[in-house]
Amino acid sequence: MSGVLVVMEARGGAWNRMSFETLAAGQQLAAGLGVAARAAVVGSGVAGLARELAGYKLEKVYAVSHALLGEYTADGFAAAVEALVRRDGADVVLFPHTYQVRDFAPKVATRFGRVLVSDATGFRAEGGLVFVRQLFQGKLNADVRVSGDGPQFASIQAGAFRAESAEAGQAAVEEFAPELAAGTIRQKPEAPFRESARAVDLTAAEIIVSVGRGIKEKENIGVVEELAKALGAEMAASRPICDNGWLPMERQVGSSGQTVAPKVYVAVGISGAIQHLVGMKGSKTIVAINKDANAPIFEVADYGIVGDLFEVVPALVAEVRKVRG
Amino acid sequence: MKIIVAIKQVPVRDSQLKPEAGGRWIEEGDLSFEINEPDAYALEEALQLKEKHGGEVIALCLGPARASQTIREALAKGADRALHVEEEDTAGLDTLGVAALLAEAAKRESPDLILTGLQSDDLGYGQTGVVMAELLGLPHATIIMQVEAGEGKLRVKRELEDGWFQHVEMPLPAVLTIQSGINKLRYATLMGIKKAKTKEIKKLAAADLGGKRASAAVLEKVYAPQRTKQTQMIEGDAKTAAAKLVEKLRFEVRAI
Numbered sequence: 001m002s003g004v005l006v007v008m009e010a011r012g013g014a015w016n017r018m019s020f021e022t023l024a025a026g027q028q029l030a031a032g033l034g035v036a037a038r039a040a041v042v043g044s045g046v047a048g049l050a051r052e053l054a055g056y057k058l059e060k061v062y063a064v065s066h067a068l069l070g071e072y073t074a075d076g077f078a079a080a081v082e083a084l085v086r087r088d089g090a091d092v093v094l095f096p097h098t099y100q101v102r103d104f105a106p107k108v109a110t111r112f113g114r115v116l117v118s119d120a121t122g123f124r125a126e127g128g129l130v131f132v133r134q135l136f137q138g139k140l141n142a143d144v145r146v147s148g149d150g151p152q153f154a155s156i157q158a159g160a161f162r163a164e165s166a167e168a169g170q171a172a173v174e175e176f177a178p179e180l181a182a183g184t185i186r187q188k189p190e191a192p193f194r195e196s197a198r199a200v201d202l203t204a205a206e207i208i209v210s211v212g213r214g215i216k217e218k219e220n221i222g223v224v225e226e227l228a229k230a231l232g233a234e235m236a237a238s239r240p241i242c243d244n245g246w247l248p249m250e251r252q253v254g255s256s257g258q259t260v261a262p263k264v265y266v267a268v269g270i271s272g273a274i275q276h277l278v279g280m281k282g283s284k285t286i287v288a289i290n291k292d293a294n295a296p297i298f299e300v301a302d303y304g305i306v307g308d309l310f311e312v313v314p315a316l317v318a319e320v321r322k323v324r325g
Numbered sequence: 326m327k328i329i330v331a332i333k334q335v336p337v338r339d340s341q342l343k344p345e346a347g348g349r350w351i352e353e354g355d356l357s358f359e360i361n362e363p364d365a366y367a368l369e370e371a372l373q374l375k376e377k378h379g380g381e382v383i384a385l386c387l388g389p390a391r392a393s394q395t396i397r398e399a400l401a402k403g404a405d406r407a408l409h410v411e412e413e414d415t416a417g418l419d420t421l422g423v424a425a426l427l428a429e430a431a432k433r434e435s436p437d438l439i440l441t442g443l444q445s446d447d448l449g450y451g452q453t454g455v456v457m458a459e460l461l462g463l464p465h466a467t468i469i470m471q472v473e474a475g476e477g478k479l480r481v482k483r484e485l486e487d488g489w490f491q492h493v494e495m496p497l498p499a500v501l502t503i504q505s506g507i508n509k510l511r512y513a514t515l516m517g518i519k520k521a522k523t524k525e526i527k528k529l530a531a532a533d534l535g536g537k538r539a540s541a542a543v544l545e546k547v548y549a550p551q552r553t554k555q556t557q558m559i560e561g562d563a564k565t566a567a568a569k570l571v572e573k574l575r576f577e578v579r580a581i
């Protein structure tokens with residue numbers, strides 16, 4: 001059966017929100033190709049989620065369920081999704097680009113002799129199928145043309161499509177119990193955990209001043225801390241700053257850190273990789289200070305200053321102090 | 326433990342990148358290159374595992390002749406030897422094509438463990454390690470922040486979203502993709518640099534490894550992204566720009 005199949009993600013009975021962005025993408029791609037869209041939810045006891053999914057404009061919804069899919073494993077999910085794709089026969093299979101999808105979807109694509117076009121931001125049906133994706137952490141874009149028989153696989157970048165644009169409708173639910181054997185699942189997962197209680201709750205801050213690798217050395221962090229102090233802001237950072245132990249982990253903003261949406265977010269010496277952007281894109285006003293005029297952070301900034309942070313930030317501190325007295 | 330570490334050579338961070346005239350890749354003429362960031366962490370993890378459990382660390386790189394400099398650096402840090410799949414036209418390979426060559430080269434060594442970086446800084450597919458695992462029939466885990474090796478098995482710490490983690494156990498041999506920040510990187514010592522000169526770099530060609538696969542996902546065009554957001558760029562020297570920004574934050578944003 002031709003069509004676009006969207007593989008949704010849920011954990012512990014709750015959707016990963018990115019799934020609905022991908023659902024919207026799948027509906028749009030199907031419309032562009034003139035084929036039907038279908039969607040699937042994979043796990044154990046997913047009937048309720050499948051029913052919810054049946055309220056969208058889809059040809060069919062699969063409830064892919066098995067006791068061995070209750071806990072995520074790469075081997076279990078790869079086998080289940082492979083079986084689903086073979087049964088469904090879609091031309092294109094879309095996933096949200098989540099950490100879980102990174103873990104198993106390339107394996108599925110490989111079993112079909114295909115490449116997963118990962119982290120795609122868009123597509124065009126143009127004499128075949130072309131996906132748009134970023135290179136060099138968002139500094140350049142690329143068109144990737146896929147070819148060959150069999151399903152094409154892609155995962156969709158966070159925020160590239162709007163979940164709200166997924167069209168409502170009505171679909172029938174089909175139950176699918178893939179054949180899985182416990183002995184073929186080699187990963188033994190333990191319960192997820194958090195490292196430590198978060199002492200700082202960045203989500204409550206009105207203003208956040210966030211520092212990235214442009215700061216060069218631990219000794220320089222103070223330059224940016226001065227600005228946070230002058231503005232009465234909380235300090236945050238990109239991942240490499242926390243990896244290096246220059247600021248504590250709990251101040252990390254991004255896909256593996258906190259998601260914040262303050263009134264003002266000041267990004268200092270941060271390039272704007274997607275994993276950082278997903279954690280702060282929702283801020284009301286974004287200010288970026290970066291010496292590279294082409295840094296992707298300017299793509300989301302409301303106000304931008306291209307310049308050396310070691311000159312701009314102290315000047316800002318002086319100006320803020322002037323008006324604050 | 327025999328450990329293979331896949332290392333890729335990429336343009337140094339903060340390079341000014343320009344699409345080449347044909348638009349299929351970037352202009353490389355003026356660029357300098359370095360080890361892909363997470364691969365440096367994967368190498369360090371391999372060296373630490375060797376220090377604990379003994380064995381051998383083999384660096385594996387597919388890339389043009391210039392990649393030998395990055396390979397030498399890995400040897401200087403402590404890798405015992407290296408495999409260099411020399412290939413000038415890397416842009417003509419898709420991930421499956423790259424992974425197939427790397428997997429074939431790795432297979433011949435029968436390693437206990439294969440480490441790759443989580444993601445390349447240039448292409449950023451984030452999947453070469455997973456594809457290698459599938460091609461080799463090995464179990465894998467991704468986004469790894471800790472590795473404990475035991476008798477015939479591994480226990481690793483995976484990073485999940487939003488600050489969550491999970492431990493996963495699996496049998497050896499296995500493939501892991503390593504996240505940046507898992508450990509502290511070491512510098513090459515003078516002694517290491519000297520020793521590296523005597524270490525073996527075995528050159529392989531695609532033809533020795535079953536040949537190149539036809540690419541099913543082709544980079545057709547590389548281009549600068551179009552700005553969609555109307556960013557107000559604030560001009561002037563540092564003092565002028567700072568004063569203007571503060572004014573905006575006061576009167577437009579009303580945050581000060």
Ligand SMILES: Cc1cc2nc3c(=O)[nH]c(=O)nc-3n(C[C@H](O)[C@H](O)[C@H](O)COP(=O)(O)OP(=O)(O)OC[C@H]3O[C@@H](n4cnc5c(N)ncnc54)[C@H](O)[C@@H]3O)c2cc1C
Nearest residue numbers: 212213214238239254255256257269270271275276291309
């Ligand atoms: C699975 C995964 C999860 C991740 N999770 C996160 C996450 O939660 N949070 C996160 O932040 N990252 C995360 N990352 C990493 C992310 O991809 C980027 O590598 C990281 O955000 C880059 O940090 P940066 O912008 O500080 O550094 P860089 O990318 O090195 O950028 C530094 C910037 O500083 C600028 N600069 C340099 N000197 C100056 C100067 N003197 N004045 C002004 N500007 C200057 C440069 O132009 C550059 O734009 C994750 C990556 C992966 C693969």
Ligand SMILES: Nc1ncnc2c1ncn2[C@@H]1O[C@H](COP(=O)(O)O)[C@@H](O)[C@H]1O
Nearest residue numbers: 331332387441442444445450451452453
């Ligand atoms: N040409 C290559 N040579 C060696 N290792 C590679 C190569 N390409 C990718 N890798 C490895 O695979 C990882 C993920 O790359 P990618 O799938 O392109 O994001 C990298 O961090 C490297 O460890």
